Amino acid sequence: MNTILLSDTPRGLRAAAGLLRQGGTVAFPTETVYGLGADARNDRAVARIYAAKGRPSFNPLIVHVRDLAHAEAITEMSPAARALGAAFWPGPLTLVLPRRAAADLSELTTAGLPSVAIRVPDHDLAQRLLAEFGGPLAAPSANPSGRVSATRPEHVMEGLEGRISAVFDAGPTPVGLESTILAFDGDTPVLLRPGGLPVEAIAAALGRPVDTRAARHITAPGQLSSHYAPRATLRLEAAGPGPDEVWLGFGPLSVLRPGLNLSPRGDLVEAAANLFSHLRAADALAAETGAARIAVAPVPRTGLGLAINDRLERAAAPRPGEFSATL
Ligand code: TXA
Ligand code: MG
DSSP: EEEOOOSSSHHHHHHHHHHHTTOOOOOEESSEEEEEEEETTTTTHHHHHHHHHHTTTTTTOOEOSSHHHHHHHHBOOOHHHHHHHHHHHSSSSSEEEBBBOOOOOTTTTTTTTTTEEEEEEEOOHHHHHHHHOSSOOOOSSSTTTTOOSSSHHHHHHHHHHHTEEEOOOOOOOSSOOOOOOEEEEEEEEEEEEOOOOOOHHHHHHHHHBBGGGGGSOOOSSOOOSOOOOOOOEESSSSOOOTTTTTEEOOSSGGGSSSSSEEEOOOOOOHHHHHHHHHHHHHHHHHHTTTTTTTEEOOOSSTHHHHHHHHHHHHSSSTTHHHHHHHT
């Protein structure tokens, strides 16, 4: 398959919508990361997402819609869910909600679950694409399964060229981390994946605490412990790089060491936006210099730091097929 590079123009949008209607796969930017989109109602189209990513087919996909009204048409929204949608959509929040029986969705999109993960992306091009296409788009992050998410079109091409119909040439994504995923257990909001919307903001909007214990375990089927993995291994909470390590710093003190820095100012928003591209760059530097590991400075666990640490811990986790030193 020849992967087409699409421009952010009316012509590019029409071409993308045409490919999607024919059951093709189109990678597009959202505010979080690039998504690999397909018609969420079309089994064959959704199957092509799983095939392109090499993703286990039991792992359901996020459905992207234009606004709260479209989300209501697909899911049963409780008053709390509706309040969150009204407060944070469009934005980096995914809600896992009961699927409406009448909702027109491929069983492959939801992997046969009675629930749907749904969100409204806050990105101008994503919004125009949803409007032009006119239906819901299933879109996981546009990277091969288990690899670092793509925040630039070059990253999408690097991982998926020849395996997808098209990608928009639309620059870096502003947030840089995937959306926060929230479910409800009865009335209790439960964090499934920390992400681009800080959990503190959700708790404040709901006026009650969010249960964050589950996010440590594999509750979202895709939260395999090793994920977002670069090729080099990672050493976290490092004070500095060892002789065979590449440095990934955070904050002003880290600037003194050679390597990369997630945010010299120590700003978590900037660090989130840089996280995946810096992981890739550190990985390339490790390959170039023959370094075995990437040493990563400590990052505080408040606000977006929770999601940054989650991704770093998954990137550092033992990979499938590797023996952990403790076994
Ligand atoms: O920011 C994002 O969320 C990006 C952009 C493209 O929207 N998408 C993204 O999708 O990160 P993906 O597929 O890489 O991760 C979605 C996660 C997976 O871990 C999946 O298991 C979980 O959402 N998920 C999907 N449907 C679910 C459901 N019904 N119940 C629980 N978890 C679900
Ligand atoms: Mg992903």
